[in-house]
Amino acid sequence: MSLTKFNGNGTLPSLLDEFVGKDMEGLHSWSWPAMSRSRVGSVVPSVNIREDNDNFYLEVAAPGMKKKDFNVVLDNGRLTIYSEKREENEEKDEQKRFMKREFSYHAFSRSFWLPDTCEQERIEARYTDGILHLTVPKKEEAKPKAPRQIKIT
Structure with missing residues (x-):
């Protein structure tokens, strides 16, 4: 019989998770304060x-953004x-009273531990x-x- 390690949310860890490292987002405890800090106003x-x-490849789905919206740090x-994007839309009537004002703020951060085998x-x-x-x-x-053949003497 062997023991199987779970990753805390009831699912088995994948080999790629073990090799590349855990995404730092998953390290938060899932109590309500941590969830509200990491989830409110953010889209991951x-x-x-x-x-x-020869390589590892990461592809981050982020439609509607521009390359200047990203920061990649090692x-x-x-x-x-890391990405941060702010938007403000404002419509006013002739007397400068607000008819409608909308603003949004989107930010996310994803972190990955790289193996020592990376350049x-x-x-x-x-x-x-x-x-x-x-x-x-x-x-x-x-x-x-x-593979190479090893000569037997």
């Missing part, structure tokens, strides 16, 4: 994470994607078609190597 975009032999192996100095980011793409190259020693 979905993130796809995939890998091939600090001691933690990659943080952190060579991370690239681009924003196209509503998706922020990040490419995180792997170090040469982390890339799969072709």
